[in-house]
Amino acid sequence: MLFIWFWLVAAMITAYVMLDGFDLGAGILHLWIAKTDAERRTVIRTVGPVWDGNEVALIAGGGTLFFAFPLLYASGFSGFYLPLMIILWLLVLRGIGIELRMHLNSPVWRGFFDGCFAISSFLLALFYGVALGNVIRGVPLQKDGYFFLPLWTDWRVGPEPGVLDWYTVIAGLIALVALTIHGAHYVAVKTSGDLNLRSRRLASAFWLVLVLLTFISLWSTLSIRPELLANYRRHTFLYGVPVIVAASLAAMFVYRRKGNDKAAFLASSAYLLFMLVGAAAAMYPNLLVSSTEPALNITVYNAASGSYALSIGLIFWSLGMLIALGYFVFIYRMFKGKVSAGGGHGYAD
């Protein structure tokens, strides 16, 4: 049961990263590839009908954590207090940037909303990577199960780290680049003409950076936490995960070359999926590791809710997610196809 819930939480987070990832990426690119008002409107229209549903995956993920592993939720959320609050403020800016733009027909206001959307998307992608880096690196958990991280200390990976150190900054950068490419693939799928061309060009330009960062992050992760390989040594089939990650990077390159936008988008989705699966597989059964004393780790065993709650939860959670999957399929089908560049009507008018 604990094993299942660990993977359900991981699945929620992965789904969130893959889904909100492409609209975050679209936001990062927004000011960059879209020059005219019509183009900016088009970029917003590619994410407009779906971003809110994507963000519900974050809410549902947070709720799932709260319910399944209350200790992790309590300790992690209060310990990462400052970065989480910053993420919340960025989410506020991002939501109004996307949704309120269409209500005001003024270049000044539209510039303001475009700025909100782009800057908050950029910082969110960076911070999500930093957050993941922190979970992998570990935090100074106290005996009572709590900790509190300052935003930075000496930028080193020591027993008293800050939220930002050299390792988590690398993690932030890889998230930023990966989501930028993912978003560029999405915008390429959904647009034609100049926007499509610029997105493709941007995705190709960043591809090599992503390959380099992937290797750097792998190397730096294993150098600060070599014990993460333990699960891989025990279950050698797990080595298939990094192989798939490498294959997805190759697929991105090939399909980018061939100009197959949909396949490239699927390849970047697979990249995000298997990077996160690889990390989760290395973590299990730990949920949050202590940077000082392994005995203080928060694991699925000491953090989980009662077994009755988890069994009941499994039933309604599966049912609810199945229905939600139905909505997603329905909505994405309704809004499938490319968004036109011109035209005076649509989401972001």
Added chain:
Amino acid sequence: MDMLLIHRLHFAFTITFHYLFPQLTMGLALLIVVLKTLALHTKNEIYNQAARFWGRIFGINFILGVVTGIPMEFQFGTNWSQFSRGTGGVIGQPVVMEGVFAFFLESAFLGLFLYGEKRLTPRGHWWAAFLVFVGSWLSGYFIIVADAWMQHPVAFERAPDGVFHLTSFWGLLSNPWALIQYAHNMSGSVITGAFVMAGLGAFYLLEEKFVEHARVFLRVGVIAGVIFSIIQVFPTGDLHGKYMARHQPVTTAAMEGLFKSEAGAPIVILGQPDVEHQRIDNPLLVNKVLSFLTYGTTTAEVKGLDEFPKEVWPNIPLLYYSYHIMVGLGTIFVAVMVAAAFLLSWKRLYQARWMLWIILLSVPLPYIANTAGWMTAEIGRQPWLVYGLLRTNEGYSKNVHAGNGLFTLLGFMGMYTMLAILFLFLMNHEIAHGPEREIGSTDAVLPITVA
């Protein structure tokens, strides 16, 4: 600085601001379904225009509700970690259910409702509106279940380490407190929706703009308003009061300003509670009414504050005023809406300028009443987080010191001030544009063309 106070203010400020938006969207969701139903049955385009206009208002409020709502879920963990750790297995259930059953539904079909009208049949568009309504009302239920469990914990057992474990899923979902509180709360949000809709109708009539639409807004708003302002008092408010007197008697005593137990207790209409001398100053009383309202007979004894140790008293003046403001405004809503409904049935409402002015000026009042009602519930529960079991001072995040708490509280205050200004500006903008936009000119079109 007091850490507990900062964490409490943090939650109080963010939840109070947040709830300004859902109370309107939940109420409007129902009224939009009414408008869409009228459009379907009468084939009169004016109802579709009205639904589209209120859809735009809904959209702005919805997005503010979303962006201010995400911090609420996070705050259980960030600011109330000890509470979350102890109760996650119980109230985490409705919180997850809200996400997977309500929010996915609501967000999926809101996009379709706002931007998919041209692609859908009229009946299909009605369904989109209806499913948005179902989603928003479901989310209300799940979050009320979480709050009701804190007010009246059921279906749990407590482990030796203090952690609460769920023992019955259906017991949690069918908590009688939740059913009563939900009915009362949702009726309150329809009142907000009804006053806003009728108030805007009154505004347009007084301005002599969009007259036909204004009459629809007034008619729908007043009819919904009269129904729900009565339901708000009876049966939902009445039941809630009776249930509270039995399960949180000290709260009832403090709400009513009843310092000493009394058989045939009077109800205090007006007066200022003087906690030091344990009396009400300048009281305006109606004898025996409190006993009658709580226990159904004029002679029943109602427990006063003197029966309870001071450690379990809530903040008496704050609770007393919250409660009296809620009840006073609730009474005014019945009076205003009943009078307006009579004028409507005599076909004199649209000409009665004095009544239009009253309705227009009443628009802020349901917001105040709903806020005061929630303050009554939450202040009334103090000093407990989980009533009788977990104290508020045992629930906050001890690892987040007051300096950090104040930093983010100030951050939220600044952020929300900006949001409030933006919100008022946008509402003004929409109201000035009015409901006569054509479908397809600016909205209500799917962003799809080239396949």
